[in-house]
Amino acid sequence: MDIHNTAEDIVFNTVETIFAAIQKEGNPEKFCLCDQCRMDTCCYALNRIEPRYMNSNRGMNRMEMEQLKRQQTEADIATLVYKGLRLVNHNQRPTGHDSPTVVNDEMPKPAFDIPTIVGRLFDGITFAPLADVTVSLHCNSVLVAMRNHNWQNPYTLVANAPGAFTFWPAAISADALDIHKSFEFTLKIEAPAYETITHFFKIPVVSRLQMSSSLSGDRSFKLPDLYMFPPGEVPGQRGIDDSKQPDL
Ligand SMILES: [Zn+2]
Structure with a gap:
């Protein structure tokens, strides 16, 4: 599957633009603008807007782009980015990442870089997207660690982005490069x-x-x-887990 969340492009571009503008104004509010805070700000905004998926093998045409912009106005996203930036700056980690550019001297290590995991959740009878539902991601019966503190596991679906949830698991270190491994997850x-x-x-x-x-x-x-179905209304589990029926 080669699917791309175009909301990410919009958020990344907005963050780049806003961070550049703050720097140009001499950063009067003394925000930390390091890469970590930049990424945390992106995560904050992405967790609060509806994802928009498209097939990466097919370009997006102009009409689709226009439609996308109408649905999620740039002003809304800029507001979220500013909110995220303030929050990220209040949550700063104790060890110094507040220098303007963090130089990481560590050698890059081989790792399994797990992609973001995105899903949608609906009421099986009304087809309405759901909020106030708790989703947890497990691997080998253990809650999966997230990339950073902006990603929650378990995650509770929020009313301003009903039906949508995203996890971004932390990378898992590997013994060598080019190891193919299949990770089994349980939601x-x-x-x-x-x-x-x-x-x-x-x-x-x-x-x-x-x-x-x-x-x-x-x-x-x-x-x-x-x-999801109310208790007793599950229609024979169809469409939920039918690939997992044991062969007797
Ligand atoms: Zn920072």
Whole structure:
């Protein structure tokens, strides 16, 4: 699957523009503008807007671009970016990352760079996107660690981006380059008024050199749409987990 979340392009561009503008004005509010804060600001905004997927093999035409802009106005995203930047600056880590450019002397190490995992969640009867649902991501029965503190696991779907959830797991160190490995994940989805869903999936990843400050989030792994049903209304589990029926 080669799917791209175009909301990422818009957010990354907006962050670049705003950070450049702040720098040009002499940074009067003394924001930390290091790569880490830049990435954290991107994550903050991306977690709060609706993702927009397209097939990367097909270019986006002008009309689609216009439509995208109408749905998520640039002003909204700029507001989110500013909000994120302020929050990120209040959450600064204790060890000095507040110098304007962080130089990481560490040698890049081989790692499995897990893509962002994105999904959508709907009511199986009304098809309405859901909020106030808790989604947790597990690997080998353990909660998966996220890339940084802006990503939550478990994550509770919020009302201003109903139905959408995204995880960005931390990279996992590898023994060597070019190792092909399939990671098995379990998604557990819980809400008081619905039957709990457990969804299994695998992501194949090839180990490569991990770049400390790269915004490598241009790869997304998109899950099939998931539907929740009230207890007793699950229609024979169809469409949820039918590939997992054991062969007797
Ligand atoms: Zn910083």
